[in-house]
Amino acid sequence: MLKYLVASLVLLCSITSARAETIRIGYIPIADCLQLYVAEELGYFKAQGLVVDKTPLNGGSLIAMAVEGGELDAGWSNTASLAIAADRGFDFAILSPGAFEQAPDRREHSLLVAKNSPIRTLADLKGKTVGINALGNINEIAVAALAAQSGLSVKQLRLVEIPFPQMEAALTSGHVDAVLTLEPFVTIARNRGATRVLEPAALKPFGTRMLIAAWFAKRSWLDKHKTAAAGFALAMRKASAYIEKNPAQARELLTRHTKLTLDLAQQITLPLFAQKVEDSDVQGLIDQAARFGYIKKAFPAQRLNLPATQP
Amino acid sequence: MRRGPDWQGLVFCLCVALAWEVAARQELLPPRLFPALTSVLAQLAEGTASGAFPRALAKTLACMGAGLLAAACMIPLGIWAGRSEQVWRTIGPSVEFLRSLPPALMALPAMLLLGIGDAPKIFAVFFAASFPILLCTMDGVRAIPPLFLDTARTLQVKPSVLLFEVILPAAAPGVFSGLKTALPMAFIVAMVSEMIGGADGIGHLLLRSQRSFDIPQMYAIILVVALTGGGIAQGLYLIESFSLRWYSGWKRVCGQRCD
Numbered sequence: 001m002l003k004y005l006v007a008s009l010v011l012l013c014s015i016t017s018a019r020a021e022t023i024r025i026g027y028i029p030i031a032d033c034l035q036l037y038v039a040e041e042l043g044y045f046k047a048q049g050l051v052v053d054k055t056p057l058n059g060g061s062l063i064a065m066a067v068e069g070g071e072l073d074a075g076w077s078n079t080a081s082l083a084i085a086a087d088r089g090f091d092f093a094i095l096s097p098g099a100f101e102q103a104p105d106r107r108e109h110s111l112l113v114a115k116n117s118p119i120r121t122l123a124d125l126k127g128k129t130v131g132i133n134a135l136g137n138i139n140e141i142a143v144a145a146l147a148a149q150s151g152l153s154v155k156q157l158r159l160v161e162i163p164f165p166q167m168e169a170a171l172t173s174g175h176v177d178a179v180l181t182l183e184p185f186v187t188i189a190r191n192r193g194a195t196r197v198l199e200p201a202a203l204k205p206f207g208t209r210m211l212i213a214a215w216f217a218k219r220s221w222l223d224k225h226k227t228a229a230a231g232f233a234l235a236m237r238k239a240s241a242y243i244e245k246n247p248a249q250a251r252e253l254l255t256r257h258t259k260l261t262l263d264l265a266q267q268i269t270l271p272l273f274a275q276k277v278e279d280s281d282v283q284g285l286i287d288q289a290a291r292f293g294y295i296k297k298a299f300p301a302q303r304l305n306l307p308a309t310q311p
Numbered sequence: 312m313r314r315g316p317d318w319q320g321l322v323f324c325l326c327v328a329l330a331w332e333v334a335a336r337q338e339l340l341p342p343r344l345f346p347a348l349t350s351v352l353a354q355l356a357e358g359t360a361s362g363a364f365p366r367a368l369a370k371t372l373a374c375m376g377a378g379l380l381a382a383a384c385m386i387p388l389g390i391w392a393g394r395s396e397q398v399w400r401t402i403g404p405s406v407e408f409l410r411s412l413p414p415a416l417m418a419l420p421a422m423l424l425l426g427i428g429d430a431p432k433i434f435a436v437f438f439a440a441s442f443p444i445l446l447c448t449m450d451g452v453r454a455i456p457p458l459f460l461d462t463a464r465t466l467q468v469k470p471s472v473l474l475f476e477v478i479l480p481a482a483a484p485g486v487f488s489g490l491k492t493a494l495p496m497a498f499i500v501a502m503v504s505e506m507i508g509g510a511d512g513i514g515h516l517l518l519r520s521q522r523s524f525d526i527p528q529m530y531a532i533i534l535v536v537a538l539t540g541g542g543i544a545q546g547l548y549l550i551e552s553f554s555l556r557w558y559s560g561w562k563r564v565c566g567q568r569c570d
Binding site: 069070085089129131134136161173294 | 341422428515519
């Protein structure tokens with residue numbers, strides 16, 4: 001009896017897995033990847049006949065290398081790294097929009113200093129050490145653009161890599177003079193009160209609405225897996241709509257997939273989850289990346305965008 | 312003692328380079344993650360000519376200088392510990408415990424305690440270089456043939472003569488084997504600490520090129536590091552064979568090993 005049950009279960013599993021296509025996804029277990037948690041828990045992937053095999057990784061460049069090497073099908077990356085990769089000849093395209101920032105109340109990146117710091121303006125950062133989570137990514141270009149607004153070159157600053165969770169400690173112990181951090185660390189730091197916000201909208205040089213990060217894949221993979229790609233993009237769009245309509249429930253979901261407490265999850269500023277990427281959401285970043293030499297030459301945002309997966 | 316150029320080694324090296332080039336050109340591995348050797352060499356030439364690699368390397372080598380500081384402290388301590396059983400019994404257990412820590416590991420606590428400037432790097436390099444120098448010097452002192460010390464005692468030489476003309480030269484083979492372990496290690500640790508919370512140096516540049524998808528530059532920097540490491544080892548070998556000329560002669564005469 002048991003044997004038959006097991007056999008029929010195995011058969012059932014093999015039938016379902018034959019129909020469902022598996023996508024291997026690399027992500028960072030942070031609040032910005034909220035769409036992924038929502039789509040998974042609410043069964044949006046299953047509805048598209050997809051099985052998503054998700055691997056938490058520590059940083060965007062690790063994910064990009066794994067996607068390029070073929071160990072992952074798609075992954076999460078900040079938009080600046082996608083632009084830099086495109087400039088270096090990598091053939092990544094946006095599979096689905098991820099998190100956006102929008103002025104004035106959906107800003108989640110801030111530049112912090114210690115509460116008793118003598119730094120009052122961006123110009124005071126000259127010669128100082130600034131902590132960012134990864135070199136050469138969206139946050140470094142933001143620091144370069146903010147510094148330029150005060151007539152400073154990024155070369156006049158010392159940029160060091162510090163993981164987001166350690167930034168506040170590095171700041172209060174005086175090891176660094178400023179950090180560019182994001183939610184939930186902005187809220188955590190504000191609640192603790194040992195820091196001061198030097199620039200509340202650190203990504204404002206890129207525009208009033210901009211794409212922080214997106215789900216991307218290699219174009220060669222996208223061409224071969226058109227149905228799966230479209231299904232994934234649709235599931236993510238549904239997740240975005242759900243988050244925008246049910247923020248309280250979405251925040252509760254966060255506590256199951258990140259280390260956030262419910263209290264904190266209710267307090268933080270969430271990024272915007274929009275249905276569609278406009279060229280203007282990406283172009284500002286590409287232009288600034290070119291202006292400060294992170295890419296050789298600006299290119300049209302369309303080159304990263306994949307219209308096929310847009311509504 | 313010296314032989315002609317090592318043809319076998321050179322041919323093997325060229326074969327490896329050729330295999331790299333062919334494997335990359337045939338795209339056996341993802342081509343953007345595994346560029347051809349020729350494009351890496353072009354990057355190497357470009358980075359060297361623009362001064363970016365030499366500047367970063369100079370920074371790293373300066374940080375590695377903390378290894379020499381370790382030598383200045385640990386050679387005297389090693390001689391003392393090698394001569395006096397009492398001293399070794401005092402510091403021995405702590406040294407044995409601490410030296411089992413992988414030196415690159417120290418970069419992390421050093422950063423917590425000393426921050427993000429040069430201090431944690433210097434500390435980590437000093438820490439890494441200290442133990443090989445201390446232990447090898449001590450062993451070198453203990454391995455001094457009794458004949459040397461007995462002769463010195465019979466001649467009733469002054470303590471300073473005993474130290475500088477008998478013990479130090481006789482322990483030099485041990486000191487050098489310590490330096491040959493310690494200085495390449497110091498170079499490695501200097502780079503690792505530049506990768507963790509560093510703002511300059513060759514380790515920082517390596518991390519930056521990986522982060523910004525500049526893969527040929529990443530490999531070019533790895534070549535720079537390999538060449539520099541080889542240069543350090545070769546330099547030490549030359550200094551050693553120059554200062555230990557007496558030693559190989561002595562070994563031939565006595566027909567015995569003394570290290």
